[in-house]
Amino acid sequence: xxxxxxxxxxxxxxxLVLFAGAAVASxxxxxxxxxxxxxxxxxxxxxxxxxxxxxxxAAVDFKVPSDWKLxxxxxxxxxxxxxxxxxxxxxxGDAVGINSTLSELKGNGIPSIALAGCAQDPTDxxxxxxxxxxxxxxxxxxxxxxxxxxxxxxxxLAGLLVDxxxxxxxxxxxxxxxxxxxxxxxxxxxADTDSQEAADQKINALLAAQKDEIGGMIATGYIPSVxxxxxxxxxxxxxxxxxxxxxxxxxxxxxxxxxxxxxxxxNPYGQGYIAAYVLDLLASGTCTVKADAPWIKTPQTTRFxxxxxxxxxxxxxxxxxxDLKKVTGDIQSxxxxxxxxxx
Amino acid sequence: MTDExxxxxxxRRRFGLGGVPAQFGLAIIIxxxxxxxxxxxxxxxxxxxxFSVGRALAVDIxxxxxxxxxxxxxxxxxxxxxxxxxxxxxxxxxxxxxxLPVPVAIFGALGLGAALxxxxxxxxxxxxxxxxxxxxASANLYSGAMLILTKAVPLNSLPMEVGAFGKMKIAGLVSPxxxxxxxxxxxxxxxxxxxxxxxQILAAGANARAAKMSGVPVDRVITISHALSGLLAATxxxxxxxxxxxxxxxxxGEDWLLxxxxxxxxxxxxxxxxxxxxxxxxxxxxxxxxxxxGLLVLQIGNYWLQLYLGVILLLAVLVDRxxxxxxxxRGIPMR
Numbered sequence: 001x002x003x004x005x006x007x008x009x010x011x012x013x014x015x016l017v018l019f020a021g022a023a024v025a026s027x028x029x030x031x032x033x034x035x036x037x038x039x040x041x042x043x044x045x046x047x048x049x050x051x052x053x054x055x056x057x058a059a060v061d062f063k064v065p066s067d068w069k070l071x072x073x074x075x076x077x078x079x080x081x082x083x084x085x086x087x088x089x090x091x092x093g094d095a096v097g098i099n100s101t102l103s104e105l106k107g108n109g110i111p112s113i114a115l116a117g118c119a120q121d122p123t124d125x126x127x128x129x130x131x132x133x134x135x136x137x138x139x140x141x142x143x144x145x146x147x148x149x150x151x152x153x154x155x156x157l158a159g160l161l162v163d164x165x166x167x168x169x170x171x172x173x174x175x176x177x178x179x180x181x182x183x184x185x186x187x188x189x190x191a192d193t194d195s196q197e198a199a200d201q202k203i204n205a206l207l208a209a210q211k212d213e214i215g216g217m218i219a220t221g222y223i224p225s226v227x228x229x230x231x232x233x234x235x236x237x238x239x240x241x242x243x244x245x246x247x248x249x250x251x252x253x254x255x256x257x258x259x260x261x262x263x264x265x266x267n268p269y270g271q272g273y274i275a276a277y278v279l280d281l282l283a284s285g286t287c288t289v290k291a292d293a294p295w296i297k298t299p300q301t302t303r304f305x306x307x308x309x310x311x312x313x314x315x316x317x318x319x320x321x322x323d324l325k326k327v328t329g330d331i332q333s334x335x336x337x338x339x340x341x342x343x
Numbered sequence: 344m345t346d347e348x349x350x351x352x353x354x355r356r357r358f359g360l361g362g363v364p365a366q367f368g369l370a371i372i373i374x375x376x377x378x379x380x381x382x383x384x385x386x387x388x389x390x391x392x393x394f395s396v397g398r399a400l401a402v403d404i405x406x407x408x409x410x411x412x413x414x415x416x417x418x419x420x421x422x423x424x425x426x427x428x429x430x431x432x433x434x435x436x437x438x439x440x441x442x443l444p445v446p447v448a449i450f451g452a453l454g455l456g457a458a459l460x461x462x463x464x465x466x467x468x469x470x471x472x473x474x475x476x477x478x479x480a481s482a483n484l485y486s487g488a489m490l491i492l493t494k495a496v497p498l499n500s501l502p503m504e505v506g507a508f509g510k511m512k513i514a515g516l517v518s519p520x521x522x523x524x525x526x527x528x529x530x531x532x533x534x535x536x537x538x539x540x541x542x543q544i545l546a547a548g549a550n551a552r553a554a555k556m557s558g559v560p561v562d563r564v565i566t567i568s569h570a571l572s573g574l575l576a577a578t579x580x581x582x583x584x585x586x587x588x589x590x591x592x593x594x595x596g597e598d599w600l601l602x603x604x605x606x607x608x609x610x611x612x613x614x615x616x617x618x619x620x621x622x623x624x625x626x627x628x629x630x631x632x633x634x635x636x637g638l639l640v641l642q643i644g645n646y647w648l649q650l651y652l653g654v655i656l657l658l659a660v661l662v663d664r665x666x667x668x669x670x671x672x673r674g675i676p677m678r
Contacts, residue, residue: 069598070591071399078395082386096497096589100506103588107510108391122576135367161495285366 028283029059029085030276032115033076035093036068040116040222040246040268047272051280060276061085070094074101081110087279089115089129089272095300096120111282113275116268116307117165118300126282126289127303128341129275131266132296135262136309137169137220140243140264141176143311144216145184147241147261152215153187157203157228159194159221166191168299169220187213195226203227207235216241222248225263229254247320255317262313265320270328271307278340279310287342294338305339307331366611366623373630380637387640390516392449395637398509401520402582403628405527406599407606409575411624414607415535416548416568417616418474421602422463422482423576429489430456430577435498435590438505453577458576460573464566474569486596499589506588518583525625527578532621544568549617568614601652605631609659613666631655 032048034041041064041152048060063080065072070093077088078101088105090112092098098119105112106124118128144154161168170189171210177186190206193199203224207214217240219225225244229251232242237259244251244263254260289303296304308327312320336342380387406423415422420426434452441582443451459481467477511519535541546554547561555561576599585596608614609630610623631652638648 048365070593071598075395075399075635075639078392079386079636079642082389082392082395082640083384083642084386092590094497096499097591097593098589099499099585100509100588104510120497193656 002273012098026056026280026284027058028087028280029061029083030057030087030089030279030283031077031080031085032060032062032089032272033080033091033274034064035073035091035117036065038068038222039150039248040266041091043269045273047269048276049287051273051276053278054087055277057276057280059085062272065093068093070097074098077101081105081108086110086283088112089275089279090125091116092119099123107213110118111279113279114301115271115275116266118304119299121301123301125301125303126278127295127305128298128301129271129307130253131309132298132304133165133182133220134168134172134298135306136245136264137218138176138264139309139311140194140218140220140245140262141173143262143264144218144241144243145176145180147243148184148216150180151183153213154215155187155206155210155217156189157193157199157217157219157221157224158189158191160190166220173218173220184215190224193219193227194221196223196227199224203231207231211235211237214240218243220245222246225249229260232259233257243311251258252312252317255312255314262311265310265312265324267308267324267327270324270331273328274307274332274335278335281336281340281342287336287340290339290341293340305331348640349595355409366620366626369609369611369623369626369630373626373633374638376630376633380633380640382594384637384640392636392640393513394518396516396587396632397516397521399636400628400632401518401524402579402586403482403602403606403632404524404625405579405582406603407610407624407628408527408621409533409572409579409602411531411607411619411621412568412572412575412610413474413478414548414612414614415544415616415619416474417551418467418563418565418569419478419614420460420463420569420572420576420603421475421478421600422459422485423490423572423579424597424599425482425485426456426459426573426576426595427580427583427594427599429459429485430580430582431590431594432489432493432498432592434581434584435501436493438501439498439590445505449581452581453574456577456580457570460576461566461570463573464569467569468562468565490592493592495592497589497591497593501584501589505585509582509585509588520585523578523582525577528621528625535619535621540564540567543678545617545619548615601630601656602628605652605659607658608656614660627659 021154032044047063048062051057052060063076065076073093087110092114095118102112102124112125114125114128116130117127118130154177158169159284174186177184190202191292193202217228219228225246226248228242229244233254234242241261243261247263247265251260251263255262296306298304308324310323386392409423410420433455434448437448437451438445463478463481467474508519513519535545543559544564546559547564551561580595581595584590606624606628609627610626611620634651635648
């Protein structure tokens, strides 16, 4: 006959088993892989940890290639496949070059999502989740023109020329400027400012030479955004209006002190969090991607989802994180019904 | 230098210290790494990983051969990666934009690689300036010209068979690219060991003055060696095209520099020229690829990898220096 103590032990064991089952709902191992080390991707680490906990995934890991080189990224992915990872959220080290790896992943039954940057079609990535860079740059330029009082000369501080997103951003800035009907002129596009050294040299040289001609600047890369914020503070110049990108503390402090008009927030946390959730569903085989979902078409891909963007300025400086979390929650809660077909 | 002297010298060089073949120790080290990685990282021997390692190894071997061809003359080729990427984009342009048949496009890309290498060799031989300076300059020249002409736009609509070849698996495990690399190695082995030109290259690398006095056209063999180096770099470039199924301006370049030296130097090719180690270059590349893959599968490789590779190259150079001193003390003919 079962004693009271035995009953308690059995109950405890059963409880433990049930708890373990509830704690890890899936045995999938998911990896989120940026193209290389960059502060933009830091929120992916927290997103991975939160997604693991919230959705009961066995492992969601943030793995960073040691350098921005496609071969290092593909070697890392291949090594993770060898370790049994079943789903990948990848910022393509190269929009074209990553495709052969994505096809091989698909060939091995492993789903992948292009994250924060898209792979060039035709691609075997399930879809691309990221900032609509064209929209972000367009809205940012509009915000800048508003801050400049609708007239003056603009300089665009752009990222790497070889990055297809740079081409889109350049077009977006040109379009927004053109819509001013000649009141605003694009003075210069300073490209390849996506490294600290290059950004320092180019932006400081630009300000030294043409400070008086410039009415406003927009940065569409993380590093030029930070460097320009610092430079404007050093100059003590509040006449030149500036719209940055992302929420580095240096940029946020410059907004608070009036040296920067605003910055375009992206949603890297949401990208990582939603990607882990969706990859788990795809890797489990319970869901597939809908062909006729309301995808956004971009020059790179026909299956794009905007992870959200908003302007941070003095009005929402303290509350913008809550706004982004709301955006993330909205996308995640509707994702299954909008973009997936599930058993 | 007479053929007999060269035969004797190369026979002695094929062996390391104490009469043991120079590559034997390397093979033991590689076997030890494989055993450790297979034991500690279960995924290391998975078919997926073995195929990936084999494919990466194939490219590394040919990149190593490209550098080895220049080292044979006592020089070096810092433009290996730049020539590689020029061949990549030329091959892609011929296949995609001009829609030429794949073999013709490959032939064109290899021809360009050989021509750019020849240009390096020609300038080195005529100017007398060191290969280091000339190829450092040409590396930037070739890369810059490629970026201007292509506007850094990748070509990703190549014929399907190109990408399919890169993904092909022989017996479910072996990449055909690896077979190509081994075939290239075999051809090079025969070339350096059994052809007059190959032996002339080694003689010029060992002692240019003595070779010249023996009737070896030193300037010509230096030019030919660099053309060969360019041809091999272009071959590696076309292998990358097959792997990626696309022609991208971001491949090659400086990324190839370290692996190009690691393979031959670890394998026993002296930096001072006069000898090559074809099998050693393959083993050297295998060691590097093994360590790279093993560290990644063990999840300790991400940031430590570059450090390990740097340490390994440094050790290989020190061993090379020690080997030279040892030969000098024992009276073994030096270059």
